[in-house]
Amino acid sequence: MISGGELRKGLIEEGLNETYKCVHCGFCLPTCPTYRATWDETDSPRGRIYLVKALLTGRIQPTESLLEHLDRCVICRRCETACPSGVMYSKIIEAAYAYLGDKLTNYGYPWHVRTGFKLIESxxxxxxxxxxxxxxxxxxxxxxxxxxxxxxxxxxxxxxxxxxxxxxxxxxxxxxxxxxxxxxxxxxxxxxxxxxxxxxxxxxxxxxxxxxxxxxxxxxxxxxxxxxxxxxxxxxxxxxxxxxxxxxxxxxxxxxxxxxxxxxxxxxxxxxxxxxxxxxxxxxxxxxxxxxLVGELGPVKMRISIQHSCHLMNVAKAHDSVTKIISKIPGLEIKGLETADICCGAGMMYPDRHPDIADRIIRPKVDELIKLKSDALILESVTCKAHWANTLRKYNLNNIKLMYPTELLDLSYMAGTNPGYRDLIKY
Structure with a gap:
């Protein structure tokens, strides 16, 4: 087992090495939620890689402007799946946090948020x-x-x-x-x-x-x-x-x-x-x-859209399995969001820390849901559901249900001929 100090040192070395793999092609730009919201190069993966490389090699200092652009990253890791050079962007942003220590953490997460994290472990x-x-x-x-x-x-x-x-x-x-x-x-x-x-x-x-x-x-x-x-x-x-x-x-x-x-x-x-x-x-x-699958899937008559979880898709690579299983449920009408593979801006209390950018990220998805007249939005992340609960309330769209894929499958089993299914968890 390694120590915290060894981990930080390793993260900095690994992250710096990763910056040299970037060939500045720009394939990552259209996949980045913050770049799509601000159209600012320094809010893109390519721009942040340039900044972190300059920071780690001593060419720039950790100014407030630098901290701002690094902190604006949602760490969705969508850019990693778009990169033809295989750059692991997450290693680079982790290197920045390891190098800057409390300076970047304290900039992005006010004292009451950091205190809250400690309190809600109980x-x-x-x-x-x-x-x-x-x-x-x-x-x-x-x-x-x-x-x-x-x-x-x-x-x-x-x-x-x-x-x-x-x-x-x-x-x-x-x-x-x-x-x-x-x-x-x-x-x-x-x-x-x-x-x-x-x-x-x-x-x-x-x-x-x-x-x-x-x-x-x-x-x-x-x-x-x-x-x-x-x-x-x-x-x-x-x-x-x-x-x-x-x-x-x-x-x-x-x-x-x-x-x-x-x-x-x-x-x-x-x-x-x-x-x-x-x-x-x-x-x-x-x-x-x-x-x-085992058992009979009953019909669930509902028009749904899916918003993929960034980390389920970009790291765990499980989103195809989710879609494949959901598509087996009879009665569903699946209307995909065009931006289902782009982050919704929920991660790490982002809507509280960067409310304007978070709203610009999610608003096109809201407009799509309204246009598609979806009955439910299927989410693959507990954090995303909390963000979407606030968003639907804000835009008076409480008629749209928020559900997880497993809840949808559970509903289908309940609608099928599966004697005893409802009583599997005995009180």
Whole structure:
């Protein structure tokens, strides 16, 4: 296991090396949400790569203007999939955070936001925050989004339990479910957790839901708090190993949260280990695409559009599996967004930190939804759902439902002839 200091040094060296791969072709520009919003070269991947290279080689100083343009990056990583030279842009922006330390973190994340991150690690404080966030003044809009999209099911009810396939159904594998009550996303979007358990159990998977997991560490990684991200990675890997030794785990399933899944896939790099996580860490529908669906899918008569999760698409590479499974549901009319592969601007409290740019990023998507007359928008990220809950409220579009892919599949199973499906989670 490596130390925090070793990690920072390695990130700076790796990031600087990566800057030299950029050939300035500009293929990344039309894929970048902030460049599309501002049309400013320094708000593009190419522009930021130039700035970081100059910073790391001592040719420029960390002025306020530099900090502003680096902080405006959403870290969606869409540019990586567009780059013909294979530049891993995320390594470059991580190098900037590692080099600048608290200077960039403190610039982009005011003290009350940093304090809030520390406070909401407590399950009790998260519950309290969710119960009052939608009405209290001064609460960040993103937190209000989680409160506004909060589900009724209780996460505590399923934590620490094992759910087995119904009697008579063959067991096709054993999975560990990554959810945690020390994260505001999982405490608010609990219906997704319940839907995931039902769908997996009905498809023959024994589902183990540990109580011990903590935050995946993505928020800390993206804001440059690498020591905390490293601490959480070590802790969660220990939990995974404990259950793997006790039960024998085939997969760790992350329910429709591209950011969490992507962070788990970074653990090997963070910890300097090689334990085959790329093969074990999967999205629910990614696993079902691999294993094949079991049971009857009933009709869901709905016109839907899909907004892909940046990290599910650009890092986990699971978006094709999601679309493939959804397309099997009878009755659906799928109307794709032209910008489904472009970030919606939700990541890392971006709408609170850069509200004007965030609105310019998401507004074309809102216009598309109105034009398509979609009944529901399918999202693959818990953070995106909080942002979209606020956005639909702002534009008086509360008639549009926000759903996860697994919730849609769960709805289809309920509409089909699947006796006992609704009662898989017994209270």
């Amino acid at each position: 399950p009790t404080i998260i519950k309290l925050a969710l119960s009052v966030s939608s009405s209290l003044p001064g609460i960040p809009e993103h937190m209000k989004g989680f409160a506004r999209s909060r589900d009724e099911e209780k996460l505590d009810y399923v934590l620490g339990r094992v759910f087995k396939p119904p009697v008579g159904k063959p067991t096709r594998g054993r999975v560990l479910l990554f959810v945690t009550n020390s994260c505001v996303a999982w405490q608010s979007h609990t219906h997704l957790v319940y839907a995931t358990i039902r769908v997996l159990v009905w498809n023959g998977f024994e589902v183990i839901v540990p109580r011990e997991f903590k935050c995946c560490g993505a928020p800390y990684m993206h804001m440059g708090n690498f020591n905390k991200a490293l601490e959480l990675a070590k802790y969660n890997i220990d939990v995974l190993n404990k259950y793997a030794n006790e039960y024998g785990i085939d997969y760790l399933v992350v329910p429709d949260s591209g950011g969490c899944q992507a962070q788990w896939l970074e653990y090997e790099k963070l910890l300097g280990i090689n334990i085959g996580l790329r093969q074990k860490i999967v999205n629910t529908l990614q696993l079902l695409d691999k294993a094949g």
